[in-house]
Amino acid sequence: MSRADNTDTPLGAEVEVDAASQAAASIKRLNLAQRLLRHRSVIFGGIIMIAMLLISIAAPYLGTIDPAYIDPTNRNKKPGYDAMVLDQNDKEVHRTYWMGTDALGRDIYSRVIYGTRISLVIGLAVASLSIVVGLAIGLLAGYVRWLDSVIMRVMDGLMAIPGILLAIGLVSLSGATIVTVIVAIMVPEIPRVVRLVRSIVLSIREEPYVEAAVSIGTPLLKLLARHVLPNTMAPLIVQGTYVCASAILVEAILSFLGAGISPETPTWGNIMAEGRVFFRVFPHNILFPGIFLALTVLAVNILGDGLRDTLDPRLAKRL
Numbered sequence: 001m002s003r004a005d006n007t008d009t010p011l012g013a014e015v016e017v018d019a020a021s022q023a024a025a026s027i028k029r030l031n032l033a034q035r036l037l038r039h040r041s042v043i044f045g046g047i048i049m050i051a052m053l054l055i056s057i058a059a060p061y062l063g064t065i066d067p068a069y070i071d072p073t074n075r076n077k078k079p080g081y082d083a084m085v086l087d088q089n090d091k092e093v094h095r096t097y098w099m100g101t102d103a104l105g106r107d108i109y110s111r112v113i114y115g116t117r118i119s120l121v122i123g124l125a126v127a128s129l130s131i132v133v134g135l136a137i138g139l140l141a142g143y144v145r146w147l148d149s150v151i152m153r154v155m156d157g158l159m160a161i162p163g164i165l166l167a168i169g170l171v172s173l174s175g176a177t178i179v180t181v182i183v184a185i186m187v188p189e190i191p192r193v194v195r196l197v198r199s200i201v202l203s204i205r206e207e208p209y210v211e212a213a214v215s216i217g218t219p220l221l222k223l224l225a226r227h228v229l230p231n232t233m234a235p236l237i238v239q240g241t242y243v244c245a246s247a248i249l250v251e252a253i254l255s256f257l258g259a260g261i262s263p264e265t266p267t268w269g270n271i272m273a274e275g276r277v278f279f280r281v282f283p284h285n286i287l288f289p290g291i292f293l294a295l296t297v298l299a300v301n302i303l304g305d306g307l308r309d310t311l312d313p314r315l316a317k318r319l
Contacts, residue, residue, distance in 0.1 A: 039306045039309060039310055040306070041302045041303065041305050041306030041309070042303060042306035042307060042310060043306075044299070044302055044303075044306075045299045045300065045301075045302040045303025045304075045306060046303055048295060048296070048298075048299035049296075049299050049300065049303060052116055052120060052296055052299070053120065055113060055116050056116040056117040056120050056121075059113045059114050059116065059117055062113050063107075063109070063110035063113050063114060064095060064096075064097075064098075064107060064109060064110055065095065065107045065110050066110070067106065067107065067110040067111040067113075067114045067266045068106070068264060068266075069106060069107070070104045070105055070106060071101070071104075071105035071106070072104070072105050073105065074097070074101050074105045075101060075102075075103055075104065075105045076100075076101060076102065076103055076278060076281075076282050076285075077097055077100050077101040077105075078100050078282070078284060079097070079098060079099050079100045079284050079288075080096065080097070080098065080100075081096070081097045081100060081101070082094065082095070082096050082097075083095055083097070097109065099112060099284060099288045100282070100284045100285070102271075102274060102275060102285055103274065103275075103277070103278060103285075108271065108284065108285065108288055108289075109288075110266075111266035111271050111289075112266075112268070112271065112288050112289050112292055114266045115266045115267045115268045115271060115289065115292070116268075116292065116296075118178070118251075118261065118265060118266070118267045119248050119251060119252070119267060119268055119293070119296065120248075120296075121178070122178065122181060122182055122185065122247055122248065122251045123244040123245070123247045123248040123251070123300070124244060125182045125186075125247075126182055126185045126186045126189060126243060126244065126247035127240040127241070127243040127244035127247060128240070129182070129186050130186050130189040130190055130193050130240075130243050131193055131236050131239070131240050131243070133186075133190050133193075134189075134190045134191075134192070134193025134194045134196075134197060135193065135197055135229075135232065135236060137151060137155075137190070137194045137197075138193065138194040138195070138196065138197025138198045138200075138201065138232075139197060139201060139224050139228065139229070139232075141155075141194060141197075141198045141201075142197060142198040142199075142200070142201025142202050142205065142228075143201050143205055143220070143223075143224060143228065144220075148198075151194070152194075152195075152198070155190075155191035155194050155195065156191075158187065158188065158190070158191045159188075159191045159192075161188070163185075163188035163189075163250065164250065164253060164254075166184070166187060166188050167181075167184040167185055167187075167188065167250060167254060167259075168184075168254065168257070168259045170183065170184035170187065171184045171254065171259050171260070172259065176259065176260060176261055176262055177261070178261060178265075181251060181254065181260055181261055184254075185247045185250050185251060185254075186247075189243050189246065189247070192239070192243075193236070193239060193243070196235060196236070196239055197232055197236070200231060200232050200235060201228055201232070204227070204228050204231050205228070209227060210223070210227050210228070213226075213227055234311035235311075237307055237311065238304050238307050238308045238311065241300050241301070241303055241304030241307060242300075242301065242304050244300050245296075245297045245300035245301050245304070248293070248296060248297055248300070249293075249297055251267065251269060252267070252268050252269035252272070252293055253269065254269065255267045255268075255269025255270040255273060256269045256270070256272055256273040256276075257273075258273065268289040268290075268292055268293045269289075269293075271285070271286075271289040272285070272286045272289050272290060272293075
C-alpha cells in the first residue's frame with residue numbers, strides 16, 4: 001500500500017499542476033480580452049478596420065458601376081450629379097454619382113470602393129510577409145552568434161537605401177503588378193522587423209530558463225520555438241500594424257508617382273494621381289480617395305497604439 005501511495009501522489013500532484021496552469025492561462029486570456037475591449041484605441045481602430053474590410057469584400061455589391069467604365073459625356077461631374085446612362089442592356093437608367101466623376105467620366109465612388117481592396121491586400125500582405133521573413137532572420141541573428149554580424153551588415157545596407165527609392169527601383173526592374181509591388185514594399189520593411197526580433201532575442205537568451213534548456217541539450221529549433229518565439233509575439237503584432245500602415249502609404253505614393261499598379265486597376269494612389277491636374281477646379285478627384293487613405297492609415301496606427309498599451313506588461317498595469 002505504501003508503494004501505491006508513493007506512486008499515486010506524484011501523479012495526482014502533476015494533474016493538479018496541469019489543471020492549475022490551464023486555469024491560470026484561461027484567466028490570463030480572459031483578462032487580456034477584457035483589457036482589449038476596454039481600450040478606446042483598440043475599439044476605434046478595430047471598428048474602422050473591420051468596416052474597411054467589409055467594404056473591400058462587398059465592393060461588387062456596393063459599387064454602382066464598373067470602375068473602369070469610361071463615359072466621355074459625364075466627365076468631371078461634381079459629387080451628387082444625376083444622369084441618365086445606358087446599362088449593359090442599352091437601356092436608359094438613372095444614376096447618381098455620389099463622389100462625382102473623373103476626367104474620363106469614370107465613377108469615383110466605385111473606383112474608391114474597389115481601391116479599398118488593393119490597398120488592404122497590399123498592406124496586410126506586406127505586414128504578414130515582413131513579419132514571417134523578419135522573424136526567421138531575426139531569430140537566427142539574435143541566437144546564432146556567428147551569423148549575427150553577417151546578417152546585420154546586410155540589414156544595415158538595406159536600411160541605408162531610402163525605402164521609396166528601393167521600391168521604385170524594384171518595381172521598375174520587374175514590372176508593376178500587385179505581386180511585384182508587395183515584394184518591393186516588403187524588402188525595405190524586413191530590416192526593421194529583424195532588428196526588433198534580434199533585440200528581443202539578445203535579452204531573452206540570457207534568461208535562466210533559456211540557459212537551463214541549453215544545459216540539458218535542447219535542440220536549437222525546439223529552443224527557439226518553445227522559449228524564444230512566444231516572447232516575440234506581442235511586439236511583432238504591434239510592429240505588424242505599423243508596417244501595414246506604412247505599406248498602404250507607400251503603395252499610394254508609388255501609384256501617385258506612376259511607379260505603382262497600372263491605372264486600369266483602381267487604387268487610392270492612382271485615383272489621386274489622375275485627379276491632381278484638375279485639383280483646383282475639381283478637388284473631389286483627390287478629396288475622397290484621400291479621406292479613405294488617411295482614415296485607414298489613422299485607424300491602423302491607433303489600433304497599433306492600443307495593442308501596444310494592452311500587450312506590453314509594463315503599460316498594461318496602468319489600464
